[in-house]
Amino acid sequence: MSASVAADPHLDHLREMARRIRVEVIRSVYHAKAGHLGGPLSAADLLAALYFHELRVRPEEPRWEDRDRFILSKGHSSIGLYAAMALRGFFTLEELLTFDGANSRLQGHPDMTRLPGLDMSTGSLGMGISAGMGMALGARLTGRDVRVFVMLGDGECQEGEVWEAAMAAPRYRLDNLVVIVDHNRLQQYGWPGDGPDGRMAPQAPGELVAKWHAFGWRVLHIDGHDMASILDAFEQAAAGDGRPAVIIADTVKGKGVSFMEGRYFWHTRAIKPEEYAQAMRDLGEPDPAADPQAAVAPEAVR
Numbered sequence: 001m002s003a004s005v006a007a008d009p010h011l012d013h014l015r016e017m018a019r020r021i022r023v024e025v026i027r028s029v030y031h032a033k034a035g036h037l038g039g040p041l042s043a044a045d046l047l048a049a050l051y052f053h054e055l056r057v058r059p060e061e062p063r064w065e066d067r068d069r070f071i072l073s074k075g076h077s078s079i080g081l082y083a084a085m086a087l088r089g090f091f092t093l094e095e096l097l098t099f100d101g102a103n104s105r106l107q108g109h110p111d112m113t114r115l116p117g118l119d120m121s122t123g124s125l126g127m128g129i130s131a132g133m134g135m136a137l138g139a140r141l142t143g144r145d146v147r148v149f150v151m152l153g154d155g156e157c158q159e160g161e162v163w164e165a166a167m168a169a170p171r172y173r174l175d176n177l178v179v180i181v182d183h184n185r186l187q188q189y190g191w192p193g194d195g196p197d198g199r200m201a202p203q204a205p206g207e208l209v210a211k212w213h214a215f216g217w218r219v220l221h222i223d224g225h226d227m228a229s230i231l232d233a234f235e236q237a238a239a240g241d242g243r244p245a246v247i248i249a250d251t252v253k254g255k256g257v258s259f260m261e262g263r264y265f266w267h268t269r270a271i272k273p274e275e276y277a278q279a280m281r282d283l284g285e286p287d288p289a290a291d292p293q294a295a296v297a298p299e300a301v302r
């Protein structure tokens, strides 16, 4: 870790934003009575670092042409992205309570035709990196100083299209492209095995690092819950040596909520009231019974 990053004055703020992303994820999925949990929670620190440190975006001008692009290729984790965007000021926190409603801008999977600020509609795993590569090429062709960030899941890395794009990007020397892999070692169900929670991890230990290296990428392997390491990786990725960069971020699925951590069961699920209360306590929020928003029936706000 570089000294300049260790002294970054935003670190505590970023950690607090990550905590608040997790709180809003739990609150929104509780209200919607459905939604993904494990993936958004594992990605929260990375999303906080992106939206409050790294991405050059203008919440008040979401279609600004020179903005950096972000594609949540693991689109099922949309509520984590929406929480980050709401906290950053793209829309209100109240709107999060419409999550997954039929008329909501905040669909279960990101829909860029509904919500300004989204750069790609995702949900069918594997597609985001190809789109991101096109955006990175487009930025170069038009001479724009635009960087493109794509977040993948490690389960998603089983999709063939990921590797088609991974093979092509270094050939174009796309060093304005940064891929982040949320390496939480669990997917939706996976196969029984000797990985976390009695499942076979989507990739063997070290496999992703070796593969991305072999495909010609600059590989940065970090603890995806350590804010200083995340910022350091972003700084290194920005240095630009002619290769696209991939950040393999080791994370814990369900991070921050005791009974969800490392459990594939919590990939997607409705939350019961007693589970909601426990999750809020784990995340350092006040007693949810005293939270007036917690009493609002989802139907009233959707």
Ligand SMILES: Cc1ncc(C[n+]2csc(CCOP(=O)(O)OP(=O)(O)O)c2C)c(N)n1
Pocket: 038, 039, 040, 042, 074, 076, 077, 123, 124, 125, 126, 152, 153, 154, 155, 156, 157, 182, 184, 186, 187, 188, 202, 253, 267
């Ligand atoms: C092409 C495609 N196949 C299957 C699914 C269903 N699906 C949604 S999430 C998921 C597991 C993804 O695992 P991972 O990428 O590791 O995500 P995370 O653990 O971060 O949630 C699957 C199989 C999908 N969305 N798209």
